[in-house]
Amino acid sequence: MSTIKDKIEAVKAAIVKRPLYCNGVVRLDAKSSKIFYEKEDHTAGVLSVASANATQLEDLNKSCLPATFGLSSKDVYDESYRKARKMDVENFAINFDLHAFGIIDAIRKELLEGPNPEKVIKAELYKLNVYDEGSFFKAHKDTPRSENMFGSLVISFPTPHQGGKLLLRHDGEEWAFDSADILSKYEAPFAAWIAFYSDVEHEVTPVVSGHRVTLTYNLFYGEENEIPRDLGTLQDSSFATQSFILQTAIASLLQDDRVLPKGGYLGFGLRFMYPAFGRKGTSGLQNVLTQLKGSDALLKHVCDTLSLSITLEVVLKSSEEPCLVLVPEALDFSGTEVDSSWEWFLSDKGAKKVYDWESPHTSWRYETIMWITPPTVFPTYDSPYVAYGNEAVLSHVYGDICLVARLGPINRRETAGRPASPGYSM
Ligand SMILES: O=C(O)CCC(=O)C(=O)O
Ligand SMILES: [Fe+2]
Structure with a gap:
């Protein structure tokens, strides 16, 4: 007969690690790659993230402000912790449709797997960021903006750059999302995206050259009465198998x-x-x-x-x-x-x-x-x-x-x- 400790270990082992991020790429077209933005002198600028040259990117960079971060209850600017530039949503526009690209459905299926597949997800555009040479963001978690916030989404555009990897860490494990490397494999313009639970620690490593241009979104559970869009994806089979194994392990404890x-x-x-x-x-x-x-x-x-x-x-x-x-x-x-x-x-x-x-x-x-x-x-x-x-x-x-x-x-x-x-x- 196995010991109680063995049975506890069996339950522990059956609580398998489910993914804490999901990612992918989407093909950009003329409509989804244009950023319209307000310059310092309040005139309008426009650039295509699919084809912008260094001068145009520097123009966008100059129109941004230094990005702060939260420390306890204060927003602080400290270049030893975060060096990057940001533009708030009221100062730019882009026709990047997360639903049409299937990104929302992918997040629902891969992050809200199991009993949550019909949850409504709301993505709120948060900032445009430009990381130029030497820019980075040290390890942090994203501040939850309401109790319904569960994740963060980053879209990284194919603007020429090297470095600027996004590293995720949890429970002693680390994952790297190197969008510069991923996007360099495509000739046509693609954008790389990653969604992750926002309490997962993450950091952006220094950009070695060029301009890393990103959009960040906060992900929320929508209200119950909102109609889910494209409810196409349902339970994934690995969830069913894993829950069966865990159920058997807990049942064995309960019967002891x-x-x-x-x-x-x-x-x-x-x-x-x-x-x-x-x-x-x-x-x-x-x-x-x-x-x-x-x-x-x-x-x-x-x-x-x-x-x-x-x-x-x-x-x-x-x-x-x-x-x-x-x-x-x-x-x-x-x-x-x-x-x-x-x-x-x-x-x-x-x-x-x-x-x-x-x-x-x-x-x-x-x-x-x-x-x-x-x-x-x-x-x-x-x-x-x-x-x-x-x-x-x-x-x-x-x-x-x-x-x-x-x-x-x-x-x-x-x-x-x-x-x-x-x-x-x-
Ligand atoms: O740019 C990224 O990949 C992540 C940025 C980030 O962590 C943030 O803005 O909170
Ligand atoms: Fe973050």
Whole structure:
């Protein structure tokens, strides 16, 4: 018989990494390659990204402004962190139709795979950027502009340049998107695009020569009542296989009477971060369940299939007992008086204390949790959310959360209702 540790490892291994970016190329034509823009002297300029020469590109570059980035709640200009130029959307126009190029459909299929294929995606044009020789953007995450924002899209044009690779990093892995290299393989003018979850760390390496011209878009989930366009793509088969494997591994844990025999929680640290602020109350955080990305979405799908009751929780270290505190809503401790009784602050928030299943300490009052993948645990009352990104905003920053499934006792695993909140009312 395999040990519980083996079974936990099997579940971990079955939470496979789903892609966190997708990319492609599109063929430009006369209509989609012209940029009309406002020059410094307020006259109009025009250039074709398919055929612009160095003088025309320098003209566009000069009409841009230095690009800032967000540091906590301020937009700052610092050439040691970001050297690039930008133009805001009110100062240029381009007839680049993401839907007609099939880019939106590709993102829906490849990034919102699985249970999300019919989600409406809204892409909001954000900036035009010019990276000339020596320009770069050091590692950052893109600032979420609302709680519905899930990704970023970059279009890179075939303007002559070398360098300026976009590097993505997550969980110790790195991917390179070298649009200059990709586009140099085509004789006809193409644009290269990449969409990625915006909480994935990324950087632009220095441009060695020429002008790297890009458009950036913010990607949002649209409103429920918006009609999806071209709902052609459906479930991909790898998702179905992966969810079957994960389901089998979790089911094997649930059937094991050594695993939380009296019931308790299975806990999963999530792979991605989600915009947290502005999600008021418990329902605000729980709405993230409909917006999970990649393998986090896979996990939710499997828990739903197994009829497990799941919630999202912020995890804090208890200051009172050797256990953790799960809180089902996004927390903002700023402005809160911090004293030794800070945990009472959580009493009306459905917080619950949980002991690790292997802990030598237990309490008859609190439940037990078995972590499958480790959570990010925030030290007591420090604000669990940090703000850093490509633009300063006060209202939306990313938060680390975990997913917990509440289990009933052996043979009645799925009977546990919504997680109760023991602990604070006594
Ligand atoms: O130009 C790129 O490839 C990425 C730019 C970027 O990360 C940003 O503007 O936030
Ligand atoms: Fe960025």
